Amino acid sequence: MEGAVFQTRISAEDPVSLSSTGCDQLEFFLASNRESPPTAQQIASGGEISRIMLSIKSALAQSDPPPAGL
Secondary structure, three states, X not given: OOOOEEEEEEEEOOHHHOEOOXXXXXEEEEEOXXXXXXXXXXXXXXXXXXXXXXXXXXHHHHHOOOOOOX
């Protein structure tokens, strides 16, 4: 996804609202080209989701490669 911009934003919620899923809010922002600002996407096609997940997996594999034999 050449030219794409992906951002992760984490905001702390009120600690009183702690639940089994935590108290932080995590949002992903994406701009598929550099001309538009990153926005939180509410709707995405299956192809878009697949490309984004492949990009995330590739980035994670480069920073923390899986053990040999997997």
